[in-house]
Amino acid sequence: MLIAGIVAEYNPFHKGHGALLQYCRECGASHVVAVMSGNFVQRGEPALLSKHARAEMAVRNGVDLVIELPVYWALSGAENFALGAVSLLAAAGCQRLCFGSECGDAGLLQEAAAALLQQDFITETRERLKTGLSFAAARNQVWAERFGGPLAGLLQAPNNILGVEYCKALIRLGTAMQPCSMRRAGPGHHDRAPLAGIASGTLLRRMITANENWENYLSAESGMIVHREISLLHAPAAAGRIENAILAALRKMSPAGFSRLPDISEGLENRLYQAAQAAVSLNGFYRLVKSKRYALSRIRRLAMCAFLGIEAQAPFTLPPYLRVLAMNPQGAALLRAVKLRGELPILTRAAQASQLSPAARALWLQEQQSCNLYNLCLPQPLPCGTDLTQKLFYLPKIQP
Amino acid sequence: MLIAGIVAEYNPFHKGHGALLQYCRECGASHVVAVMSGNFVQRGEPALLSKHARAEMAVRNGVDLVIELPVYWALSGAENFALGAVSLLAAAGCQRLCFGSECGDAGLLQEAAAALLQQDFITETRERLKTGLSFAAARNQVWAERFGGPLAGLLQAPNNILGVEYCKALIRLGTAMQPCSMRRAGPGHHDRAPLAGIASGTLLRRMITANENWENYLSAESGMIVHREISLLHAPAAAGRIENAILAALRKMSPAGFSRLPDISEGLENRLYQAAQAAVSLNGFYRLVKSKRYALSRIRRLAMCAFLGIEAQAPFTLPPYLRVLAMNPQGAALLRAVKLRGELPILTRAAQASQLSPAARALWLQEQQSCNLYNLCLPQPLPCGTDLTQKLFYLPKIQP
Structure with missing residues (x-):
């Protein structure tokens, strides 16, 4: 059993996501876990489809287990987003963390992460912030002054930056999980035209919202779910x-x-x-x-x-429970192993939330509130409580 | 100087409102004051046009002074709505309270008001409430059992009911203001077709919102303002x-x-x-x-x-200030007299709100907040603070 973890939004699940999943298998993964943003994504928007539909999409495309990244971390900056997500993958027992990056060199990204975590680097970056730069710009300035060679241009590329945050999270959490980075092909996140048959998430969202011909850029499984959700008036959320x-x-x-x-x-x-x-x-x-x-x-x-209504000072710095949105038999087997280790409470049914500690329940209620407000973004609004009544998606067979 | 007062919403000012104004003059009024709901009206909706536009409309149609009914009372049930409004008219020195009613007999309405305020009537009505009836239905039941003759059918008609509330407010406030009631002609509030050249407020709002031919049902002055507000994209609010x-x-x-x-x-x-x-x-x-x-x-x-965000337990049971939205020279003269009596602080400019007591300021801020949210109902939303920057409307001449 070699478990690989992925951090994702699957908004929607497209061929680029399929390529990363393939990469996990090539790295020898027998089980793949995805931690996925819930109904709101890191760019501060409602996801195009509900988390339940997107989790189903992931499992139908070959992910074995989909865990929800609670909204507090899903709506955080890269550092906290990565920390929350990686902590859940660690709790799920992942041994590999797989992600795409422009450089495709996990060792380099680990090296960069270690450098960024050094106190003098942090202090220097804080000093530069006082000059009115953004955090990213301040950090890049310090970086550029310190590093030459292959590290020099590293922090210019968005997926490298996120990869470095994953590596920082691995270091801070002290987990044995190993980063593995696939070199990204295909278009950038925001590219406006398809490249090599792959459309970016931004382009796909635009095409689906405008009801244009998006079918060729999604797998049959993804396309089926998008069509179904649209016909139910549950998507696209706007x-x-x-x-x-x-x-x-x-x-x-x-x-x-x-x-x-x-x-x-x-x-x-x-x-x-x-x-x-x-x-x-x-x-x-x-x-x-x-x-x-x-x-x-x-x-x-x-x-x-x-x-x-999300405020700072959540009662936890890391997600306090592991909520399953979708899985297949492999995911179920993996979950039994996780349960035995007993690191975090596992929620496979909403009713189990009543057993959470009061502080963890506060985060759970924040999640519910967010879903209730998400439901107003749908073509035909849904009532409150759908996140409680929606069962986790179980696919009885394992996708190839 | 004989000052008559009117309670109004002017949503929008139509020919029926014009008739009541005419009636005030026929009753001998030299000055007419209207207390007008602000941006939200008693049926729990945003007014079709902003309070500033509606106040201007009233003065251009012959009202001398327009005072704002703060949102707390504007969004109250009939009893509290009437109490707040009549208290402002009393503070403005009105000697007559003019309103339309189906019966057109102020004496009868006063008699009914006195009956309704008797403790045994109130106790009996409360008892009936426990059977699950609405307040109006419970009261009507007690009423029907007690009164015959001309009083019997009185509380079946909406404008009689409101008139009785005005009379109750007069009694409770202990003011010397005399009620005068015009018998209502024209359509009922919610009538769907124009009657005798007069369209109901409901019908007018529907016609204006649908951009139908409403011009014949408004005076030239009202029509000009509706056209202007629509062309500025400040109306119709929805x-x-x-x-x-x-x-x-x-x-x-x-x-x-x-x-x-x-x-x-x-x-x-x-x-x-x-x-x-x-x-x-x-x-x-x-x-x-x-x-x-x-x-x-x-x-x-x-x-x-x-x-x-309006809650019960406002710091006052009656409006604590007198805010002027629009006036003409007669209104200004009247205001000078009111100022001499010094009953309530008068606001003719937003800056004067800083001199209110902290509790009165809380109501003022509630008003501001409501205006800021009203501005999102406009065809083209306006920023916050427009109620602070908008000067009171002054019409230098007196309309016939």
């Missing part, structure tokens, strides 16, 4: 449907309220407050907050956290 | 634009949150909570809450209060 709801929530918030959001640095709460009072659209809000110092993705996440 | 925002606010509320809303009687908070969790539209929410005991208008107001 942030536009809650735009005024988000703006209303922002308009109601005080500077003190903004200062309680996750990842707020000094003064940002006032900038957010001013923008919330002035903006007449969500894009307008982003534009008003955005600056050299504050990246767009961070602002989008903050706006969504404000709407969902 | 509750539909905040439907998901209201649903999101309802989904976020706990039973305890619902129990803090105004006018909640035992058990209603749970009914509201259940409905909020189950409803996928605002009409669905209303349908789920509605029953023999709970009237639709009350549920609509509760939903809007939940969205706006």
Whole structure:
């Protein structure tokens, strides 16, 4: 039994995701676990399809076990996002962490991660932040001054950066899990045209939302689920449907309220407050907050956290339970082994949440609340509580 | 100087409103004051046009002074709505209270009001409430058993009922203001077809929203303002634009949150909570809450209060300031006299709100918040703070 782990959003599951799964098998994995963002994704938006549909899609495409990344981590910056996700993969007993990167060299990324975690590097980066740079820019500056050779250009590429965060998480968690990095082919995340028969997630979301010909860019399994969810009016979810709801929530918030959001640095709460009072659209809000110092993705996440009522100081720094969204027999076998080790409570049914500690239950309720609000983004809104009534998806056979 | 007062919503100002104004003059009024609901009206909806536009409309149609009914009272049931409004008219020095009614007999309505305020009547009505009737139905039952003659059918007609509430407010406030009631002609509030050249408010709102031929049913002054506001994309406001925002606010509320809303009687908070969790539209929410005991208008107001963050236990039982939205020279003269009496602080500019007591300021901020959320109902949303920057409308000449 060699268990590989993947961190994913599957928004939707496309051929690039299929290639990484294939890579896991080539690395010798007998079991593949994916930790997947729930109904909201890291760019601060509702996922195109519900987490249940996306988890089913992953298993139908060959993943053995899909675990939910709770919304608090799913809507975090790269560092915390990676930490939450990798901790769940560790709890699931993964021995390999597989991900794509531009360099395709896990050793290099590990080396970079170790360097970034050194105290003097962190101190120096903090100093540069005071000059008004964004965190990424400050870190890149320090990086560029210190490293030459193959490391020099490493932190310029988005998937390398995320890979480094995974490696940092592995180091910080002290897990024996080994990183394995596939060199990414195909288009970048945001590419507007398909490349080598692969469309980026951004392009696919646009095509599906516009009801264009997207079928060729998805596997038959993925396409079936997308069609089904659309015909049920459960997809595509659109942030536009809650735009005024988000703006209303922002308009109601005080500077003190903004200062309680996750990842707020000094003064940002006032900038957010001013923008919330002035903006007449969500894009307008982003534009008003955005600056050299504050990246767009961070602002989008903050706006969504404000709407969902997610604040900093969650009762845990790591997810306190392991919630299964979908699996096949291999995933079920793996889960039995995890259960024996007993590291984290496992939820395969919503009713089990009643056995969580009060603090863990608070995170569970935050998840429920987020799902209830996600349901307003659907073509035909769903009532509250669907996340409680939806059973985990079980595929009785193992996909090739 | 004989000052008459009117309680109004002017949503929009139509020929029926013009007739009541004419009646004030026929009663000998030299000055007419209107207390007008702000951006939200008693049926729990955003007004079709902003309060500033509607106040201007009133003055251009001959009202001398327009005072805002703060949102807490504007979104109250008939009794509290009337109490808040009449108290402002008393503070403005009105000697006559003019309103339309089906019976057109103020003496009869006063008699009814005095009867309704008797303790044994109130006790008896409360007893009937326990049988599951709505307040109106319980009261009508007691009424029917006690009164014959001209009083018997009085409380069957909506404008008589409101008129009785005005008279009750006059009695409770101990003011010398005299009620004068015009017999209503024209269509009922909700009539779907114009009658004698007069269209009901409901019909007018529908025609304006659908961009149908409404011009013949409004005065030239009213029509000009409706056209102007539409061309500025400041009207028509539509509750539909905040439907998901209201649903999101309802989904976020706990039973305890619902129990803090105004006018909640035992058990209603749970009914509201259940409905909020189950409803996928605002009409669905209303349908789920509605029953023999709970009237639709009350549920609509509760939903809007939940969205706006308005709770019971406002710091005052009566509006603590007199805010002027629009006036002409007669209104200005009247205001100088009111100022001399010094009953309530007068706000003619937003900046004066800083001189209010902390408790009165809380109501003022509630008003601001409501305006900021109202601005999301417009065809093109406006930023926050427009109620602070908008000057009161002054018409330098007096309309005939």
